[in-house]
């Protein structure tokens with residue numbers, strides 16, 4: 001019988017990330033580089049963010065997981081992404097694709113589909129993006145929103161944590177991709193890793209909202225809450241539901 005995600009498992013994985021300090025390489029958009037790097041750092045990971053063509057292979061080779069985010073895509077970034085994915089796949093390293101704004105441009109959607117054919121561990125996007133992406137084959141599909149929906153073909157999981165201010169701060173989805181990558185580095189089953197990461201982010205957001213005056217202070221409070229989140233608090237507030245597929 002498969003061990004499906006639970007609040008206790010999320011707490012165990014958070015403790016593992018904090019203890020093992022996984023390296024996460026991010027090919028991030030230029031809008032939320034700092035916020036994403038901070039999010040990875042406060043959960044216990046070590047981010048690296050370079051997108052230099054000369055260095056990308058060395059950085060991915062040293063990383064425990066990779067995040068590929070299409071937010072500010074250009075020709076140079078496409079080439080760097082393809083090289084990073086090649087190195088990650090050759091090294092058996094987990095990688096997550098965030099097909100940001102693939103619903104705005106056919107060429108970006110085509111590139112996202114090309115990347116999905118290269119076998120990411122996880123594809124995560126918002127509702128508009130994931131509706132267009134459709135099925136993701138063998139990899140875990142995550143559609144975030146007021147409730148996060150995870151499906152890997154064998155089971156479906158819903159995470160019903162978070163706060164509406166997450167949608168009012170640019171980059172909470174990008175940040176969640178970085179946090180998921182840190183969890184993938186310590187947990188082989190992508191469903192467990194992603195459910196743990198999204199429960200952590202969602203419960204931290206609920207804590208942060210209690211200490212914030214609006215979206216601006218909420219963004220900062222979210223980083224504080226991710227850093228301070230206690231395992232007992234996570235276990236008592238995480239709302240993780242699943243169906244065996």
Ligand SMILES: Nc1ncnc2c1ncn2[C@@H]1O[C@H](COP(=O)(O)OP(=O)(O)OP(=O)(O)O)[C@@H](O)[C@H]1O
Nearest residue numbers: 126144145146162163164166167170171172173174
């Ligand atoms: N109304 C909401 N209530 C609770 N949580 C939410 C809500 N909207 C989004 N979230 C949470 O915010 C995070 C980002 O999800 P969203 O679907 O908004 O991503 P996104 O559009 O890709 O974000 P971005 O592109 O700005 O990084 C997820 O962790 C999700 O659970």
Ligand SMILES: Cc1ncsc1CCO
Nearest residue numbers: 029031071072100170171
């Ligand atoms: C607004 C925006 N544009 C490109 S990337 C990004 C950040 C969140 O998706």
Ligand SMILES: [Mg+2]
Nearest residue numbers: 100126173174
């Ligand atoms: Mg997004």
